[in-house]
Amino acid sequence: MRAYDGAWVGWTGSPDDAPPPFSTDDMDLVPVPLSAEEIALYYEGFSNATLWPLYHDVIVQPEYHREWWDAYRAVNQRFARAAAEVAAENAVVFIQDYQLQLVPQLLRELRPDLKIGFFLHIPFPPTELFAQLPWRRQILEGLLGADLVGFQRAGAASNFEALAENFASATLVDETLVLDHGREVLARSFPISIEVEEVAKLADDPDVQQRAATVREEVGSPKYILLGVDRLDYTKGIGHRLKAFGELLAQGDITPEEAVLVQVATPSRERVEAYQTLRDDVELAVGRINGDYGRIGHPAVHYLHSSYDRPELVSLLLAADVMVVTPLRDGMNLVAKEYVSARSDLRGALVLSEFAGAADEMGDGAFLVNPHDIDGLKRTMLAAMRLAPDEAEQRMKLLRDHVLSHDIGRWATEILTALRAI
Numbered sequence: 365m366r367a368y369d370g371a372w373v374g375w376t377g378s379p380d381d382a383p384p385p386f387s388t389d390d391m392d393l394v395p396v397p398l399s400a401e402e403i404a405l406y407y408e409g410f411s412n413a414t415l416w417p418l419y420h421d422v423i424v425q426p427e428y429h430r431e432w433w434d435a436y437r438a439v440n441q442r443f444a445r446a447a448a449e450v451a452a453e454n455a456v457v458f459i460q461d462y463q464l465q466l467v468p469q470l471l472r473e474l475r476p477d478l479k480i481g482f483f484l485h486i487p488f489p490p491t492e493l494f495a496q497l498p499w500r501r502q503i504l505e506g507l508l509g510a511d512l513v514g515f516q517r518a519g520a521a522s523n524f525e526a527l528a529e530n531f532a533s534a535t536l537v538d539e540t541l542v543l544d545h546g547r548e549v550l551a552r553s554f555p556i557s558i559e560v561e562e563v564a565k566l567a568d569d570p571d572v573q574q575r576a577a578t579v580r581e582e583v584g585s586p587k588y589i590l591l592g593v594d595r596l597d598y599t600k601g602i603g604h605r606l607k608a609f610g611e612l613l614a615q616g617d618i619t620p621e622e623a624v625l626v627q628v629a630t631p632s633r634e635r636v637e638a639y640q641t642l643r644d645d646v647e648l649a650v651g652r653i654n655g656d657y658g659r660i661g662h663p664a665v666h667y668l669h670s671s672y673d674r675p676e677l678v679s680l681l682l683a684a685d686v687m688v689v690t691p692l693r694d695g696m697n698l699v700a701k702e703y704v705s706a707r708s709d710l711r712g713a714l715v716l717s718e719f720a721g722a723a724d725e726m727g728d729g730a731f732l733v734n735p736h737d738i739d740g741l742k743r744t745m746l747a748a749m750r751l752a753p754d755e756a757e758q759r760m761k762l763l764r765d766h767v768l769s770h771d772i773g774r775w776a777t778e779i780l781t782a783l784r785a786i
């Protein structure tokens with residue numbers, strides 16, 4: 365935002381809180397209010413209990429409620445109006461994510477002069493799943509209001525193209541969607557990334573490195589530290605990871621002295637029911653493993669249900685011998701890229717689910733897994749632990765070659781250049 369000198373239109377995160385537009389930290393912020401009821405219906409409801417599970421392979425059953433849809437439409441309308449008011453003549457407006465899929469069309473109706481881009485941070489499902497949505501046509505038409513619709517993976521862009529042809533009277537001509545009245549919409553993948561420099565700098569900081577050494581001691585100086593860092597979300601495959609780790613201990617493939625799992629599970633969407641159930645399930649699994657294999661002062665799984673600042677997070681990345689990223693479905697997964705950015709020492713191994721967007725880019729150096737295949741996951745976690753240093757180095761080099769040259773700045777330049785070129 366700072367580099368492109370725009371206004372940022374968004375919700376503050378608290379109910380009924382909408383201060384007048386203000387500038388801070390070199391950015392112009394334009395708050396849009398949400399009432400407590402809208403947070404329940406629009407945000408926790410339609411966004412996080414309808415769209416989120418539907419777009420993540422229906423791991424949890426999506427709920428379809430007409431009142432939630434009405435609130436989704438009303439809030440999208442409010443965001444479109446706020447953007448229409450603040451955008452200069454012929455400006456570029458860049459809309460982010462699944463909570464705002466109707467905004468492109470609503471905004472175009474208000475301001476046909478604008479150039480409109482959209483980026484979806486999460487997966488876009490295939491026809492078989494998306495077709496469940498009672499408002500599938502409206503969502504597709506909403507997105508088709510943009511000039512450019514960006515996705516994490518090429519497969520998601522193809523899913524969108526097929527759906528736009530099936531349900532929204534668009535026709536694919538030479539890789540461009542052509543609408544009834546002749547307007548063109550481009551759907552393409554732009555895999556997102558991280559601020560690589562920020563992570564690399566922290567990883568070079570002697571205090572962070574010292575903290576990483578202390579963490580290793582605090583967990584009992586085991587031979588292997590496995591690490592998971594996720595929002596506590598049912599898409600992240602935390603249960604599958606725990607099951608695999610527990611079975612490795614049960615079968616004696618590893619001992620609790622040899623290997624510990626540190627699982628950071630950031631609190632998330634705690635008022636949505638599926639997340640409350642997930643928390644109970646994860647904590648039951650952690651409790652079982654620790655009950656069976658922990659000793660006084662030495663749990664087998666270190667489970668941390670809280671947020672951490674960046675230096676602490678990077679010290680965990682540096683302490684970890686194996687980073688375990690096992691989502692059942694994930695748009696990208698930034699933690700995998702953060703791990704690689706931190707490891708200028710060329711040590712450590714990355715176990716990465718093939719269902720994370722990151723697998724498209726990081727398949728050469730990572731250990732790709734299907735997290736549903738628990739035996740395969742166990743074998744892969746063992747192989748990653750026992751990796752010879754020279755192979756670890758080769759793999760980490762491959763990973764870093766890609767991630768270091770594809771940072772968030774490059775993503776922003778590529779997607780905004782493509783948008784401006786239309």
Ligand code: ADQ
Binds near residue numbers: 593629696
């Ligand atoms: P998320 O589902 O939130 O993002 P992810 O890509 O892993 O998932 O990003 C999480 C971020 O939060 C990472 O930067 C991580 O370091 C940070 N984080 C996690 N736990 C933390 C903790 N305890 N304390 C502090 N920070 C923590 C969505 C999509 C992803 C997509 C991103 C970006 O679901 O697939 O990669 O958007 O497009």
